[in-house]
Amino acid sequence: MKKALKIFRKEIKEIIKNRSIWLPILAVSFLFSIAFPAILTIAVEDIVKDPDTAGFIAKFFGASTNVYESMIQFMIKQFIIFLLLIPAMLPSLIAPASIVLEKESNTLEPLLATPIKTSELLLGKTLTSMVPSLVISTTNFILITIVVDVFAYIKIGITPLPTWEWVIAAFILSPVISFIITMISIIVSSKSTDIRSAQGIGAVIIFPIYAIIGFQIAGFFMLNIKYLLVGCLVLVAICPLLLKLAIKVFDRENILTKWKMK
Amino acid sequence: MIHVENLTKKFGNIIAVDNISFNVEESKIFGFLGPNGAGKTTTLRMLSTLIQPTNGHIVINGHDCKKDGEYIRSIIGLLTETPGMYEKISAYENLNYFSGFYGIDEQKRKVNIERFLKMFDLWDRKDSLVSTFSKGMKQKLALARALVHEPKILFLDEPTAALDPESAHMVRTFIESLKNERTTVFLCTHNLEEASNLSDIVCIIKSKIIKISTLDELQKNKKEKKIEIVFKENAQKYIDLLKTFKEIASLALKENKAVFTLEDPEILNPKIIKLLVDNGSEIVYFNEIKASLEEIYLDLIRE
Numbered sequence: 153m154k155k156a157l158k159i160f161r162k163e164i165k166e167i168i169k170n171r172s173i174w175l176p177i178l179a180v181s182f183l184f185s186i187a188f189p190a191i192l193t194i195a196v197e198d199i200v201k202d203p204d205t206a207g208f209i210a211k212f213f214g215a216s217t218n219v220y221e222s223m224i225q226f227m228i229k230q231f232i233i234f235l236l237l238i239p240a241m242l243p244s245l246i247a248p249a250s251i252v253l254e255k256e257s258n259t260l261e262p263l264l265a266t267p268i269k270t271s272e273l274l275l276g277k278t279l280t281s282m283v284p285s286l287v288i289s290t291t292n293f294i295l296i297t298i299v300v301d302v303f304a305y306i307k308i309g310i311t312p313l314p315t316w317e318w319v320i321a322a323f324i325l326s327p328v329i330s331f332i333i334t335m336i337s338i339i340v341s342s343k344s345t346d347i348r349s350a351q352g353i354g355a356v357i358i359f360p361i362y363a364i365i366g367f368q369i370a371g372f373f374m375l376n377i378k379y380l381l382v383g384c385l386v387l388v389a390i391c392p393l394l395l396k397l398a399i400k401v402f403d404r405e406n407i408l409t410k411w412k413m414k
Numbered sequence: 415m416i417h418v419e420n421l422t423k424k425f426g427n428i429i430a431v432d433n434i435s436f437n438v439e440e441s442k443i444f445g446f447l448g449p450n451g452a453g454k455t456t457t458l459r460m461l462s463t464l465i466q467p468t469n470g471h472i473v474i475n476g477h478d479c480k481k482d483g484e485y486i487r488s489i490i491g492l493l494t495e496t497p498g499m500y501e502k503i504s505a506y507e508n509l510n511y512f513s514g515f516y517g518i519d520e521q522k523r524k525v526n527i528e529r530f531l532k533m534f535d536l537w538d539r540k541d542s543l544v545s546t547f548s549k550g551m552k553q554k555l556a557l558a559r560a561l562v563h564e565p566k567i568l569f570l571d572e573p574t575a576a577l578d579p580e581s582a583h584m585v586r587t588f589i590e591s592l593k594n595e596r597t598t599v600f601l602c603t604h605n606l607e608e609a610s611n612l613s614d615i616v617c618i619i620k621s622k623i624i625k626i627s628t629l630d631e632l633q634k635n636k637k638e639k640k641i642e643i644v645f646k647e648n649a650q651k652y653i654d655l656l657k658t659f660k661e662i663a664s665l666a667l668k669e670n671k672a673v674f675t676l677e678d679p680e681i682l683n684p685k686i687i688k689l690l691v692d693n694g695s696e697i698v699y700f701n702e703i704k705a706s707l708e709e710i711y712l713d714l715i716r717e
Binding site: 169257263404 | 485
């Protein structure tokens, strides 16, 4: 564990110095946890004046005595999915950089020649990928709660967050998604020859989340607690399989010999 | 210290290392030579437990490489052919990071880092980012990294590549001094002069082992010996006499020197000297020039 933490501490310092990783994430976080929720909550009365919007909301929430509350609930469901982009995006940026850059800069071989176990190295890389993701994602969920509750209370006297969906998304789905994307990124990076292809493949991995966002906005379905729990069960079931595969692929010989040295 | 038995490594259908066996004693410098693609780096990777052999055994300091990889990695230092450093952190931080994996006491680590940075004239740049270092400086830092935990065995792949003559000399002197510290050195190099000056044993490989011996033995066992005769006068006078010996090959004359090769000099040398003296020559020196490692190596590789 000590060696894994050593790797984690060193890499976190490097990530903090790397603006190309954290600036886009901060921008996305600001937009989806502060800016959009604030704007839409403040403008909720104007939004529901549109008859099409009101009809759309009624389709999912039924005829409601409080259409503003229904609209806010609808927005919250969208934002939860958007916020799940963070625990997906960040590992897909960090994990490939963490491994492929080691290969490209020829530091992987000397590192593997130390007494560190492959599992310790894998754990260190996983922590590097997951910890910032979870910190930022949890912060985002807290921020959105504050923003939405403050403005919703001012406008219509309600504090809609947190909800059970919020709790599942923040404390179960977020870490699970972060873990899955980290494992997939590690598996892909172990076989990749350059950082662009590793990160490119990582970007493709988070397509399912974009798809869910799209389907929800288009009104094909609405995330509720049932869907979230089923999603959690499926994803949690995948985790041990991915971990096993990552351990198998993240093997000294594999990553040294199946990649051509420059 | 290092015992290798029937070591083979295949990558698909390619046999990179073909059934090699050798021993390296403690405190010796073992020169490991071969052309490009001979299997040197693959052998080095197997010895440092980075990859597993297809067949065969490696025992290092009494420990099996397959079973005790972690222990072996704790007692070895590795300098790869293209050593990389973390460019976004300083020289000191690089050494501190890597040495932290060996379980060394923090105070001892600080002492070692300072020792090796000073030894390689990098102490003044200890807080500089490695990205600002020249190639030679990075090479020296990589060597410091391989040494900082005081390994019992040092695997060096082209340690003086990219170094200026002064630094290369310093590194070679240091490698030689490691014998006194009971460190065993496994040296892969294309620099045959370096291998010749440093190695106690030389092993020449081309997938299989071609030869493994001391330099003295290699020189003694070389069939063709190089003979030099220094005359008092111009050597051109005696060219016809020398040509009467069909066994003489590669005859070259320069001013008052004649150099040639021949097999069985013990039998022919007295006859050559007698013929020359009987014909009035005054011989100043009659030497056997020991074959250089380069000549021996090239002969063996071509065979």
